[in-house]
Amino acid sequence: MKIYLAGPDVFLPDAVEMGRRKAAICAAHGLAGLYPLDNTVDLAATDASRQIFCANEAMMDEAEAIIANLTPFRGAGADPGTVYELGYMAGRRKFCLAYSNDPTVYAGRLGRLAEVTPDNGRLVDAQGLTVEDFGLVDNLMMIHALELHGCPLVTPVKQPVDVWHDLAAFETCVRMAAARLIAT
Amino acid sequence: MKIYLAGPDVFLPDAVEMGRRKAAICAAHGLAGLYPLDNTVDLAATDASRQIFCANEAMMDEAEAIIANLTPFRGAGADPGTVYELGYMAGRRKFCLAYSNDPTVYAGRLGRLAEVTPDNGRLVDAQGLTVEDFGLVDNLMMIHALELHGCPLVTPVKQPVDVWHDLAAFETCVRMAAARLIAT
Numbered sequence: 001m002k003i004y005l006a007g008p009d010v011f012l013p014d015a016v017e018m019g020r021r022k023a024a025i026c027a028a029h030g031l032a033g034l035y036p037l038d039n040t041v042d043l044a045a046t047d048a049s050r051q052i053f054c055a056n057e058a059m060m061d062e063a064e065a066i067i068a069n070l071t072p073f074r075g076a077g078a079d080p081g082t083v084y085e086l087g088y089m090a091g092r093r094k095f096c097l098a099y100s101n102d103p104t105v106y107a108g109r110l111g112r113l114a115e116v117t118p119d120n121g122r123l124v125d126a127q128g129l130t131v132e133d134f135g136l137v138d139n140l141m142m143i144h145a146l147e148l149h150g151c152p153l154v155t156p157v158k159q160p161v162d163v164w165h166d167l168a169a170f171e172t173c174v175r176m177a178a179a180r181l182i183a184t
Numbered sequence: 185m186k187i188y189l190a191g192p193d194v195f196l197p198d199a200v201e202m203g204r205r206k207a208a209i210c211a212a213h214g215l216a217g218l219y220p221l222d223n224t225v226d227l228a229a230t231d232a233s234r235q236i237f238c239a240n241e242a243m244m245d246e247a248e249a250i251i252a253n254l255t256p257f258r259g260a261g262a263d264p265g266t267v268y269e270l271g272y273m274a275g276r277r278k279f280c281l282a283y284s285n286d287p288t289v290y291a292g293r294l295g296r297l298a299e300v301t302p303d304n305g306r307l308v309d310a311q312g313l314t315v316e317d318f319g320l321v322d323n324l325m326m327i328h329a330l331e332l333h334g335c336p337l338v339t340p341v342k343q344p345v346d347v348w349h350d351l352a353a354f355e356t357c358v359r360m361a362a363a364r365l366i367a368t
Contacts, residue, residue, distance in 0.1 A: 008313065010314075011314040011315075012312075012313060012314075013308075013314075015314075048318065049316075049318035049320060049324040049327070049328065050324075050328050050331075052324055053325060053328035054328075056325065057329075057332075073313075074259055074260060074298070074309065075259035077258070077263075077264045078264050079261075079264075079323075080261045080262050080263075080264050080267040080322065080323050081323035081324070081325045083264040083267045083268050083271065084267050084268070084274075084323070084326055084329065085271060086271065087267065087268040087269060087270065087272040087273075087274075087275065088271040089275065090271075090272050091272040091273065091276040091277075110258070125258065128197050129192065129195040129257075129258075129348075130194075130196075130197075130199075131195075132195075132233075132265075134232065136233060138264065139263075139265035139268070140233040140234075140236055140237055141237060141240065141264075141265045141268040141269060142264065143233070143237075144233065144234050144237035144238075145241075145272075148237070148238075148241075
């Protein structure tokens, strides 16, 4: 049973090692983790980014499930590249799981990074754009996609000290995936 | 021919009016634009966010194409909710189009918002995470998905004064969608 491992982990200084750790956790639960950096891409090629895309898409098509790391990335929300992959897998009707190592609600988190003010019964940012305020950890499309196409978002009770390397919430996703994919 | 109109436009103060303008442009080209706010949702309901998700997903399933507004949203990248929808439609094998009213390259844009420094041949942010630097306008997953599942990202030559209300790049997408969907 193959699971695609999506996340901004690929941008970490120890990205390759993170992939190894995640794959080892999958293996301990009887699953095969597919990690984008396992693909061989010629980064010096003029079409390197396209090669990466095609390799990632082929990996997703091969997998039966996705575990996406939705920990906030360069702002209040998840990494768009990872979110694209979650959407793609939901569209392919694969089993969708995700975690975020920041358990706080989106509106509150944004309020700590930028100006958020009440305006006529809604919250708005400095540009006057509505701030989603449904008490969810991130945009409702991802949160409810997980509920309806897999398992609800996994978050720790308390944010770990190292949000990029703590894999407890990831392992919970792996356990849920194993229970679902190996049982059926 | 129905096209799903995705974007953070739904967060604008004049969100409903933006939907009307976009739908009118679609109609002028023989297409039916489906806009999330056309759905009837009881915002006072305890499951309002889930109702919104289900209505949006049903709309996407009904549409043959998507035009996503990937204009940078609260940071250097596109709105994750919109990107989820683009991924979902690519996964459903629908025809994918998108525009961004900011034509600049991602790494440069991020560098104007936050610290970006060279480190051993790559660019890194203040957290030490790699900054994608392929000369693309946003994350490679969205950019190449558009090339391979529809039409390349549309950007204006020069950023319009009002990035949230200028619909020239949107109309280019509509024209391309009409050429493709009505011809076949």
